[in-house]
Amino acid sequence: MTHAFRTLLSGVKSLYLHPMRSLLTVLGIFIGVASVIWLMAIGEGISKKAQEQIESLGADNIIVSTIKPPNEALSSASGGRGMQIPEYGLTRADYARLVETIPTVVNSAPVKDYQETFQNGRWKVDGRLVGCTASYVDVVKITLFEGRFFTDEENAEGCDYCVLGAGVAQTLFPYEEPLGKLIRVGDNYYFRVIGVANSRAPSAAIGSSLKSEDYSYDVYVPLQTMQTRVGDTVVVRRSGSMEGETVQLKQITLKVGSVADVMQTSELIKLTLDRYHNKFEDYGITVPLELLEQAKTTRMMFNVFMGLIAGISLVVGGIGIMNIMLATVTERTREIGIRRALGAKRGDIVRQFLVETIVLSVVGGGLGVLVGLTCSPVTQFAMGIIKRTNPELLASLPPIVQELKPIIVFWSVPLAFVISILIGVVFGVYPAIRAAKMDPIEALRHE
Amino acid sequence: MNELNKNNVAEQTSGGGLVFAANLSGVKREYVLKGETVYALRGVDLAVPKGDYVAIMGASGSGKSTMLNLLGCLDRPTSGKIWLGDDDITTLNDNKLSEIRASRIGFVFQSYNLIQQLTVIENIEVPLFYQGNMSLRSRKRCVELAKMVGLGERLNHRPTQLSGGQQQRVAIARSLVNDPYFILADEPTGNLDSKTTAEILDLLDHLSEQGRTIILVTHEDDVGARSKRIVRLRDGLVESDTRLRPI
Incomplete structure (x- = not known):
C-alpha cells in the first residue's frame, strides 16, 4: 500500500x-x-x-397524404385533351373505405387545405385554410386558447364557424376579442370565429411526404362547409392561361389503437389504397413510428x-x-x-x-x-x-x-x-x- | 598469493559462518567490441573478508571498472565464480541480482548519483523502497544515518541545494541504509576538493573502524593509502595485493 x-x-x-x-x-x-x-x-x-x-406527430398515428404526381403522368392519364383539369389524390371514398374496413383504426382526421387570404377590416394576413372534422383536435393534438372547436354535427350541417391559429388571431385582432367576430376568407366567404388555438412549435420536415408545417397561420373550418363553398376544384388564373386541379382530400391522419399495430395497419392502408390508385402514385404514407426507428x-x-x-x-x-x-x-x-x-x-x-x-x-x-x-x-x-x-x-x-x-x-x-x-x-x-x-x-x- | 585465496575459498565453502563479504575465483570477463574480443579480466581471484577496507587500484584499462561492475552485481563474468556472502551470484537472473543489490551492496559513486527530484531523506530511503521494506522504523533509521553523516539539519533539502561534499555524505548514508555486506565506492573523492576529500575519507575510516567492509576503487595513491589493503590490477590480472593494516 x-x-x-x-x-x-x-x-x-x-x-x-x-x-x-x-x-x-x-x-x-x-x-x-x-x-x-x-x-x-x-x-x-x-x-x-x-x-x-417526430413524437409530436404521434407514434400511434399514420399520415396518408396526397402527393401531386408528375405532370406527364397527369396529362397522359387524362387523355391529353386540351383544357382538362387533372384529378388526383385521396378521395372521400378512400377515407370512408379506410375508416370502415380497417379495424385497428380508432380515430381519423381527413384534412383539406388551401392558401388563402384572411381579412378583418383593414387587417389582412395570408395563411392556410384547413378544412377538417371535429376529431382533428384529438388526432393532431391542438389545444385551444379560448372558445371551442366545432362539433361533428356542425360539420355535417356545414356551419360557417372557424377556429383561428394563434398567429392569425394576433394579426387580425390585435386590439379586440376575436370570438364571435366574422372574418373574410378569400374574396367570397365569411366565417364566424368560435375559437382560438394555442401557438404550437412548427413541425419538422420529415421524409419526402411531409413538409415542415407552421400551425400558427392556420384557420380551421368544417370540412363539409369548405366542400360546399369552395368545392374540390381549384383554378388558378395565370397571364393568358388557366391551370387547375381537382383534389378531394389533402391528408388523412389515422390514429391506431395500439402502437404495436401501427406497422401492420400502414401496410393494410397501402393495400387498400393501391387498388384505387393504380394509375399513378398520388399519395404517400408517413409513419411517425417508422421515422422514430x-x-x-x-x-x-x-x-x-x-x-x-x-x-x-x-x-x-x-x-x-x-x-x-x-x-x-x-x-x-x-x-x-x-x-x-x-x-x-x-x-x-x-x-x-x-x-x-x-x-x-x-x-x-x-x-x-x-x-x-x-x-x-x-x-x-x-x-x-x-x-x-x-x-x-x-x-x-x-x-x-x-x-x-x-x-x-x-x-x-x-x-x-x-x-x-x-x-x-x-x-x-x-x-x-x-x-x-x-x-x-x-x-x-x-x- | 593464489594459494592463500584458494585456502580462503575452501574455508568458506566448508561452512562456518559468514567470513567473506565478497569472494572472486578465476573470474574472467570478455566482451566483443567492434568485432574484436576485449579481455577485461583474465582470471582474477580476490577474497574480501568481513571488515576489510580494500582499495582496488590500477591504470585505466586495467580492469578496475569491470571489477567494480562485477562486484556491484551489475554485470556477470564470462567464467569464474563470484560469491557475495554464501550465494554464488554468477547464476542469478536479473531480478535476483536486483534484490542482491538492494540488500547487500552499498553504492557510492564519483558523481554522487542522487535522484534530483527527491529530498535528502527520500534519497537515503531508495534502497529500502526497492527492498519493499519501508516502515516508520526505517524512516527513523534514515534520519539517524543522515545525522551520522552530519546532515541532520537538511533532511528536506534537494540535492541541488547541497554542496558536492554534502551530496557525497548523503550517498554514503544511502549506502548504509540497507546494512550491506560491503560498501562499494567508485572514486568517491574524484569530484571533490582536497578539504572535502579529507572529510569523506575520514568518514570512510570511521565506518571501517565500526567494522564496515569497504571496497574502494581509485587511481589516486593518497586515497588508496588510507585503506587497509591495496589490490593493484594490470591488464586484467591482479598485479599485487598488499596489506597495509590488519583487519
Whole structure:
C-alpha cells in the first residue's frame, strides 16, 4: 500500500519537475476527452429534439397524404385533351373505405387545405385554410386558447364557424376579442370565429411526404362547409392561361389503437389504397413510428461517427504522451541507472514510468471531464452572444441548431475517463519497457 | 598469493559462518567490441573478508571498472565464480541480482548519483523502497544515518541545494541504509576538493573502524593509502595485493 503510494508520489514529483511540459502533454488527452463529451452531448441534444418533433406527430398515428404526381403522368392519364383539369389524390371514398374496413383504426382526421387570404377590416394576413372534422383536435393534438372547436354535427350541417391559429388571431385582432367576430376568407366567404388555438412549435420536415408545417397561420373550418363553398376544384388564373386541379382530400391522419399495430395497419392502408390508385402514385404514407426507428438508427450512426472523431483525437493525444515519455526516458537515463544500481528491478522501472503516463492521462481525462460538463452552459452563453451581436447569422441557421440544448450522455463521462486511462497504459508501455531494458552500467555512465 | 585465496575459498565453502563479504575465483570477463574480443579480466581471484577496507587500484584499462561492475552485481563474468556472502551470484537472473543489490551492496559513486527530484531523506530511503521494506522504523533509521553523516539539519533539502561534499555524505548514508555486506565506492573523492576529500575519507575510516567492509576503487595513491589493503590490477590480472593494516 505505502509502496504503491510512494510510486505514485514519486511519479507526481517527477512530473512536477517540468510543470509546463507535463501540462502541454496533458493537453492532447484533455481535448480528446472533452470533445468526446461535447460531441456526444450536442449529438444527443439534436437527436432528442428531432425525436420530440417526430413524437409530436404521434407514434400511434399514420399520415396518408396526397402527393401531386408528375405532370406527364397527369396529362397522359387524362387523355391529353386540351383544357382538362387533372384529378388526383385521396378521395372521400378512400377515407370512408379506410375508416370502415380497417379495424385497428380508432380515430381519423381527413384534412383539406388551401392558401388563402384572411381579412378583418383593414387587417389582412395570408395563411392556410384547413378544412377538417371535429376529431382533428384529438388526432393532431391542438389545444385551444379560448372558445371551442366545432362539433361533428356542425360539420355535417356545414356551419360557417372557424377556429383561428394563434398567429392569425394576433394579426387580425390585435386590439379586440376575436370570438364571435366574422372574418373574410378569400374574396367570397365569411366565417364566424368560435375559437382560438394555442401557438404550437412548427413541425419538422420529415421524409419526402411531409413538409415542415407552421400551425400558427392556420384557420380551421368544417370540412363539409369548405366542400360546399369552395368545392374540390381549384383554378388558378395565370397571364393568358388557366391551370387547375381537382383534389378531394389533402391528408388523412389515422390514429391506431395500439402502437404495436401501427406497422401492420400502414401496410393494410397501402393495400387498400393501391387498388384505387393504380394509375399513378398520388399519395404517400408517413409513419411517425417508422421515422422514430429511423431517427434512432441515424442517432446511433451519428454517435459512432462522433466516437470515431473523438477516438482519433484521443489517439493523437496518446501519441503525444508517448513522444514525451520517450524523451523523458532518454533524459532520465542516468536516474534509471541509479535506481537499477540501488536495487530496482525491471518491473519497478516499468511501473514507475507507467505510473507517470497514467497520472498524465488521468489528469488530462479529469480536466477533460470537468470541461466536458460545462458543455451546456457554454453553449447557451455562446448562443446568447451570437444572438446579441449577430442575429442574422443565428436566424440563418436551421431551427434545430437555433434551439440547441446539449444533453450530456451520462455514460460518456465514465467512458471518456476510462479511455483516457487506457490510452495512458497503451502508450506508456513502450517507453516504460524501453527504460527498463536499459543496461544499468550504460545508464550510469550516461551524462 | 593464489594459494592463500584458494585456502580462503575452501574455508568458506566448508561452512562456518559468514567470513567473506565478497569472494572472486578465476573470474574472467570478455566482451566483443567492434568485432574484436576485449579481455577485461583474465582470471582474477580476490577474497574480501568481513571488515576489510580494500582499495582496488590500477591504470585505466586495467580492469578496475569491470571489477567494480562485477562486484556491484551489475554485470556477470564470462567464467569464474563470484560469491557475495554464501550465494554464488554468477547464476542469478536479473531480478535476483536486483534484490542482491538492494540488500547487500552499498553504492557510492564519483558523481554522487542522487535522484534530483527527491529530498535528502527520500534519497537515503531508495534502497529500502526497492527492498519493499519501508516502515516508520526505517524512516527513523534514515534520519539517524543522515545525522551520522552530519546532515541532520537538511533532511528536506534537494540535492541541488547541497554542496558536492554534502551530496557525497548523503550517498554514503544511502549506502548504509540497507546494512550491506560491503560498501562499494567508485572514486568517491574524484569530484571533490582536497578539504572535502579529507572529510569523506575520514568518514570512510570511521565506518571501517565500526567494522564496515569497504571496497574502494581509485587511481589516486593518497586515497588508496588510507585503506587497509591495496589490490593493484594490470591488464586484467591482479598485479599485487598488499596489506597495509590488519583487519
